[in-house]
Amino acid sequence: MSPRTTSTSTAATSRSRLRLVVVQVLAFSLFATLFVRLYYLQVIGGESYQAQAANQSVRDIVVQPQRGLIVDSQGRPLVANRTSWAISVDRTLLGKLDEDSRTELVRRVAVAVDAKPAAVEARLVTCGDPGSVPEKCWNGSPYQPVPVATDVSKEVALRVLEQPEDYPGVLAEQQSVRSYPRPYGINLAHVLGYLSPITEDEYDVAVEKDDQSLNGASVVGRAGVEKQYDEWLRGLPGYRRVAVDSMGRVLGDDSTIESTPGDTLVTSIDAKVQAVVERQLAERIKVQRATFDPVTGRNYEADSGAAVVLDAKTGRVVAMASQPTYDPDVWTGGISESELARLYSEDAGTPLLSRATQGQFAPGSTWKPFMTAGALTNGYSMDTMLPCSSGFQVGNRVFRNHESGAYGTIGFTKALEVSCNTFFYRIGYDFWQRFGSDPADIDAKDPLVAIAKKFGFGSRTGVDLPGEAPGRIADRKWKQAYYESQKDYYCDISAKPQAEGTSDFVYTFAREFCLEGNLYRAGDAVNFSIGQGDTIVTPLQLARGYAAISNGGTLWTPTVAKAIVSPEGKVLRRIAPHKQAQLDVPRKYLDFIDSALQGVSREGTMAWKMGGFPLDQVTVRAKTGSAEVYGKQSTGWVASYTKDYVVVMMISQAGTGSGSTGDGIRAIWEALYGIDGEDVRPARAATPGTLPPAKLPQFLDDGSIMPPAVGE
Structure with missing residues (x-):
């Protein structure tokens, strides 16, 4: 072997050893790195990573x-x-x-x-x-x-639980x-x-x-x-x-x-009173739907209604019913689209709409006690006598008394008892002549409008229920605003030839509205005086107004809630009655109106429904009303009260007030005071002691709830 060959072999061996050393070093480095990493994960960072792993599994x-x-x-x-x-x-x-x-x-x-x-x-x-x-x-x-x-x-549920392999x-x-x-x-x-x-x-x-x-x-x-x-x-x-x-x-x-x-x-709801109110409202609607309307020649529609019972001294809501209604259980577990559509459907009567707080209706003659207050505080006397003729001429139109009846010259008491329209027409016309004969003057004084607003009409009562409607006072300012919002629509109709299918009335109305729809004429004033025209109220507003007459002039904010109580029975918050205003109406005038409304139940338009009722022991004051609505049958109202409660009931398209709701009103009063025939038996009253309880129910340690003691 030559020296050159020996030298080459030695060099190759050296390179092989070097590569082996390098591989060994690399392997050792990898194992060292892995060991350090494992040490870090398991020892130094072990607790942290353990927690993260646990979080991923919960x-x-x-x-x-x-x-x-x-x-x-x-x-x-x-x-x-x-x-x-x-x-x-x-x-x-x-x-x-x-x-x-x-x-x-x-x-x-x-x-x-x-x-x-x-x-x-x-x-x-x-x-x-x-x-x-x-x-x-x-x-x-x-x-x-x-x-x-x-x-x-x-x-x-059991199918899902018992067949986990399928679910x-x-x-x-x-x-x-x-x-x-x-x-x-x-x-x-x-x-x-x-x-x-x-x-x-x-x-x-x-x-x-x-x-x-x-x-x-x-x-x-x-x-x-x-x-x-x-x-x-x-x-x-x-x-x-x-x-x-x-x-x-x-x-x-x-x-x-x-x-x-x-x-x-x-x-403040009393379930027993509520049951009576709901039953009477539903029954009266059912009866009226089977009753013939001689004016329209068909049965009454009686399409909706409401009833309210208030504590006259505090404004608390004792009962409140509305028809049509719905079953609150339909929302439990999710409501179907078809059921939801029905609740909003006009064909079904819009059951979601609360007629008591959101329904708005012309008040008719139930308006007259407030107009009496306006007249007495603006120059008229409790001894004032005016003709109750069968009609009252305003311009080229004769405004008729109900059924064209005439009662001669009478005072406020008789006018309220027999609900004489022409008596109040004269008052409304007199104020219009004295203060606002310029129909374009939107700032003219109007004592009847002013008194209506004092009684809270035209604005929300503030009841602790969402979605309350404000009602409407159709005064000069409202008429001007309405004209401005609708002028273009009606002027467009009147500017074109009368379209096929458009009635002469609509076409004529459109033409007149376009020219002078903003003018507040004498006809508007006389209509306002008897609760007709464009003025509308909610049943709750009307009940609150009558409560103010009952209690001497205090306008309360109606309330449903009395208190919030913790699950342990601790009272967290008391919701006290809220006094919204004290009416600037002398007590002598309120007492005078109160006395006149007693006559409505004894000799007036409500008397035929109160025969045999012990009025000498339970003095019910009342006012009936029949509001005319264009294209519909009249709306029937009865507003009534004692010194303890206010009871109001109305039914849309149901005829006269006492005829449509009178029996229901009487039945509610009988339940409130425990009246049996001509006897008053407080022990039979729907509410123990006949009065709303001042105190809260008793919340016991075992979780049970007991009623307040009678008389507290």
Whole structure:
């Protein structure tokens, strides 16, 4: 072997050893790095990573609180809670399924809960994501099972629970939902209101305000006291942490933060009185629908009505009914689209509309006591005598008395007893001549308009129920504003040839309105004096006005709520009656009107319905009214009161006031005072002691609620 060959072999051996050393160093470095990393993960950062791993295997589930009770003045539950089953879908597990398996699971769930697969899919989409549908999408946590059906039957829940292999990731759990005990069979839907799921916008606002009482799965009040006192009733949610496996299946509870139940709302409603009021209103509507109307030649429509009972001394609402009404239970568990459409349907009578606070009607002759107050405080005397003729000429029109009756020259007392229109026409015309004979002067003085506004008409009463209507005083300013808003519409009609199908009346009206629809003429003034024309009121407004006559001139803000009480029975807030105003009407005039209205029940237009009633022991004052409405049958009213209560009932398209509602009014008074024939038996009264209780129900340590002691 040559030296050159030996040298080459030695060099190759050296390179091989070097490569081996390099490989050994690299291997050692890798093992050292791995060891250091493992040491860091297991020793130095072990606790932190352990916590993170634990967090990945647990989920926070919102535990909805039990909503607070709503009770009447005697402690009877008006709204309570019951347990129901809800079906929820775990979207985490759903996302791990292939498309076919996911579709099949959604189909099975839809069949189980009697829904369409598309509806279930809509509920599984997070609000704000592409494809989300408002009111149907999911507002809650992305890690929480999404409820796709609530208030399902126990059979459906058991099917899901007993067949987990067919419903992977589908949960059946019990939850609390609203229930309606209906003491004495009452409905009270328009006062109580209803609930529905929180909207996306509401949830965003709650997050902005850091409102801990609301979450994506909350339900909130939408009407009635459920809405007005929602913050008190809703409570605070709790949280349940559950351990889950890699497939998202719940293994068990990790920890729980209990929810806090909502507070109890004590109302001034008396369920027993409410039952009588609802029954009488429904009965009177039924009777009138079967009664022939000689004016129109057909039966009365009696399409809607309302009744209100107020505590005359405080303005508290004792009972309030409206027809048509609806079953508040239809909202529990989610309302169907067809049922929701029916509640808003005019063909069904718009059942969601509360006629007592949102219905607006011409008051007719129930307006006259307030016009009497306006006349007496502006120059007329309690001894004033005016003709009650069969008609009163204003320009080229004769305004008629009811049924063209005439009673000669009479005073205010007789005018109220027989409800003489022409007597009040003369007063309205006199004020128009003296203060506002210029029909274009929108600032002219009008004592009758002024007194109506003092009694609170034309503005909301402030009752603690949302959505109250303001009514309307059709004075000069209103007429000018209405003219400006409608002028173009009517001028357009009158500028064209009379269209086919347009009546002569409409065409003539459009032409006259276009030219001078803003002018407040004498006819407007005389119509206003008897509660006709464009002036409208709500039944609650009218009841409050009569309460002010009863109690000597105090205008109260009507209230439904009396107190908020904690789940432990502690009174958190008392809701005292609110005095809105003291009327600037001398007491002698209110007493004079009071005396005249006693005559309405004894000798006047309500007397034929009060025969045999013990008026010497229970002095009921009353005023009847029949308001004419263009194109419709007349609206019947009776407004009545004692020194304790005010009772008002009206029925639209039902004929005369006493004829349509008189029997119902009498029956309510009999229930309030325990009247049996001609005997007054307080022990039989709907309310113990015949008067609304001044104190709250008693909340006992065991959770039961007892009525206030009689006389307290």
